[in-house]
Each structure stands twice: as structure tokens, then as C-alpha cells.
Amino acid sequence: MSPTPDFGRVVLRRGRPREPLSTDPASTSNSELQPMLRRPFLVSATVMAAFSLMACDPGETDASPDRTPGLGAAEYGIVIHGGAGTIVRENLTEELEAAYHEALRAALEAGNEVLEAGGSAMDAVVAAVVILEDEPLFNAGRGSVFTSEGTNELDAAVMDGRDLDAGAVAGVTTLRNPILLARLVMEESPHVLFTGDGAETFADQFELERVGPDWFYTDARWEALERAREREEITLSWHMEEDRMIGTVGAVARDRSGNLAAATSTGGMTNKRFGRVGDVPIIGAGTYASNASCAISATGHGEYFIRNVVAREICARMEHRGETLQEAADAVVMVQLLDHGGTGGVVGIDRDGHIALTMNTPGMYRGHFLAGGEPFTAIYADEGDGR
Numbered sequence: 224m225s226p227t228p229d230f231g232r233v234v235l236r237r238g239r240p241r242e243p244l245s246t247d248p249a250s251t252s253n254s255e256l257q258p259m260l261r262r263p264f265l266v267s268a269t270v271m272a273a274f275s276l277m278a279c280d281p282g283e284t285d286a287s288p289d290r291t292p293g294l295g296a297a298e299y300g301i302v303i304h305g306g307a308g309t310i311v312r313e314n315l316t317e318e319l320e321a322a323y324h325e326a327l328r329a330a331l332e333a334g335n336e337v338l339e340a341g342g343s344a345m346d347a348v349v350a351a352v353v354i355l356e357d358e359p360l361f362n363a364g365r366g367s368v369f370t371s372e373g374t375n376e377l378d379a380a381v382m383d384g385r386d387l388d389a390g391a392v393a394g395v396t397t398l399r400n401p402i403l404l405a406r407l408v409m410e411e412s413p414h415v416l417f418t419g420d421g422a423e424t425f426a427d428q429f430e431l432e433r434v435g436p437d438w439f440y441t442d443a444r445w446e447a448l449e450r451a452r453e454r455e456e457i458t459l460s461w462h463m464e465e466d467r468m469i470g471t472v473g474a475v476a477r478d479r480s481g482n483l484a485a486a487t488s489t490g491g492m493t494n495k496r497f498g499r500v501g502d503v504p505i506i507g508a509g510t511y512a513s514n515a516s517c518a519i520s521a522t523g524h525g526e527y528f529i530r531n532v533v534a535r536e537i538c539a540r541m542e543h544r545g546e547t548l549q550e551a552a553d554a555v556v557m558v559q560l561l562d563h564g565g566t567g568g569v570v571g572i573d574r575d576g577h578i579a580l581t582m583n584t585p586g587m588y589r590g591h592f593l594a595g596g597e598p599f600t601a602i603y604a605d606e607g608d609g610r
């Protein structure tokens with residue numbers, strides 16, 4: 224028997240590849256919700272970039288019949304997040320705030336460089352997420368939280384809006400950049416999602432950088448696990464009151480050809496057990512992209528995002544109800560999720576280049592870099608969207 228696994232039509236290449244609740248805001252029955260929606264920190268941020276008004280060439284795209292951007296839309300752009308949650312000023316020093324801004328900016332610049340040069344939305348989101356995965360501040364890649372066994376199990380996904388192609392991995396333990404493996408699943412296998420040992424075996428076919436447990440070790444993350452064990456609870460990274468706020472990372476982009484892509488990567492939840500998989504690698508829950516509507520990357524309590532199929536739900540509302548990206552994001556994040564008790568946020572970009580950064584939490588590490596503009600980064604909800 225050959226030790227080489229059979230991946231069906233996989234072409235194995237060496238080396239990295241190039242590239243009963245109301246959903247109507249007006250009819251919510253949650254009495255706590257309406258006051259929350261009025262709080263300043265819950266102002267969700269819609270950005271309709273008032274920069275480039277250049278229309279893209281309809282002939283260059285292959286999925287959407289109407290490629291004419293609306294007023295205020297960006298010809299190309301990238302939007303990112305580094306996790307949403309109870310992120311409040313009292314818990315962050317100026318130095319830490321500056322470090323987050325710097326990391327977000329570096330990711331935006333990497334993505335923008337790709338887009339500005341005419342590269343694809345997929346290349347841009349992967350470039351941005353790789354940078355965030357390598358940054359220990361965030362709960363992804365290097366900064367991933369610990370499981371109950373003291374290990375690190377990472378989830379990641381990518382989706383290409385051109386053809387609904389998608390790739391994801393769950394519970395990987397040795398990949399420095401799980402987002403690169405997710406992309407390989409999409410491009411080099413007939414499958415969408417590989418988990419655990421199978422994902423590791425798939426990775427063996429490529430020259431991806433592998434790391435040992437030390438790569439993921441930080442005192443802060445280990446102490447967080449110990450505290451969670453003491454309290455016997457499973458915590459979201461960003462729910463740890465006294466811990467440094469960290470979060471899942473993600474990016475969405477629209478390229479000059481009008482194509483959309485999404486990428487999300489996470490270490491999941493501190494003290495998670497028994498092969499728990501969150502929303503990130505579940506296509507439609509934490510990650511989704513379709514040129515027919517929008518690209519979404521989510522962050523928050525994964526179980527709620529899975530049950531509400533958050534990312535796809537936002538796109539579906541645009542496609543079937545004719546809602547704008549912001550209307551759809553508000554309905555799902557600010558109403559539907561909250562009705563269920565789900566907290567978190569999303570970043571999105573639509574087929575015309577409008578963007579949304581929406582959270583039902585006091586903060587979300589976030590930013591955007593849109594054609595003709597400057598990079599914008601923010602942490603707290605009351606910082607708005609930079610316009």
C-alpha cells in the first residue's frame with residue numbers, strides 16, 4: 224500500500240500556491256435589545272467609500288450580471304477584523320492600543336498592495352490574514368488560545384466569490400499559517416473541509432511551514448487557560464475580563480475586477496474540548512463570499528454564528544430581500560444574533576464596494592483600506608468607521 228493518501232482528483236503541487244426569532248429589526252421581541260441598539264457603542268459602522276467612483280469592467284467578472292458600483296462604492300478595497308468583544312478602554316494600555324493599530328495597519332497595507340497592483344481579492348485577504356496569524360496579539364496562528372488539554376487547535380477558511388469555491392481546515396496543530404492550508408484545500412483538493420489528522424496529512428503534501436507547540440506558547444494564553452480551568456468554563460478569548468483582549472482574525476476584499484473573497488482564521492475558544500470546531504471553518508457561518516452579493520468574515524461566539532448561519536444569512540438577505548449590506552448586517556448581528564444571546568461582529572464588502580463593520584459588542588479590532596483612501600483602524604465601537 225502506498226503511504227500517499229488518495230485525494231481524488233487532487234493535483235499535488237510542491238510549494239506554496241500563488242494565491243422562532245424575528246429577523247426583522249422592527250419586530251424584535253427582545254426587550255433588552257432596543258436599549259442596546261441605542262447605546263453609542265452599538266453604532267454599527269457602514270462605510271461607503273467616497274473615494275474612487277470608477278466603474279469596473281463588467282467583462283472582467285464572471286458571476287454577477289450587474290457590475291456597476293453605486294455611488295460611494297470603492298473600486299477595490301479590503302476590510303479586516305482582529306476579533307470582537309468586551310474590549311473597553313480600561314483594559315488596554317496606550318502601548319497595547321498602539322500595537323493593535325500597528326498590526327491591523329500592516330495587514331491592511333499587505334492586502335492593499337495586492338489590490339492596488341491588480342491582484343485578486345483572494346490573494347489580498349490571504350496576505351492580510353497571514354500577517355495577523357503571525358501576530359501574537361490575536362487569537363489565530365501564533366497567538367492561538369489553548370484547549371482544555373493544553374494544546375492549540377486552529378481553524379481557518381477561505382472562500383472565493385467568483386465561483387463559490389471554498390476551502391477550510393479545522394483542529395490543525397502544526398501549521399504556522401492555517402489560512403494557507405485552507406487555500407490549498409480549495410485549490411488542490413476536490414473537498415471543502417479537512418479536520419485534525421486528515422488536514423495534517425493533506426498538509427504533508429505541500430511545503431508549508433510547520434511549527435512545534437512552542438510556537439504557540441505565550442504566558443498570557445497559558446494563564447488564561449489556567450484561569451478557565453479553575454472556573455471550569457470555556458471562554459471566548461475576548462471574554463476574559465482580566466486577560467489581554469485578543470480575537471479571531473479575518474479579511475474580506477473586492478478587487479479591481481469586481482471579484483470578492485473572504486478569509487478567517489482562529490484558535491477558537493480557551494479551554495475548548497473534544498475536538499470542538501467553531502464557526503470559522505463552517506462555510507456560511509463564519510466565512511462566506513459570493514459575487515452575487517457580498518463577502519463576510521465573522522468573529523464572535525462561534526456556536527451562535529453556526530446556528531444562525533451568519534455570513535450566508537447576510538448575503539442571502541441582500542440577494543433575496545434586496546437589502547443593502549448594512550441593512551442585512553444590522554438585521555443579523557444587531558437583532559437576530561442578540562435575540563439568541565450571540566455576541567460578536569462581522570466585516571463585509573459588497574459587490575459594488577460598499578463596506579460594513581458591524582458589532583454588537585463594545586469593541587472590535589478592525590480596519591479598512593479602500594481605493595483612493597488611507598488605511599483606517601479602530602478598536603472601540605464608538606470610534607465609528609473612519610469617515
Ligand code: ASP
Binds near residue numbers: 362501509524
Ligand atoms: N468565532 C471564534 C470561534 O468560536 C471565536 C472568536 O471569534 O473569537 O471559534
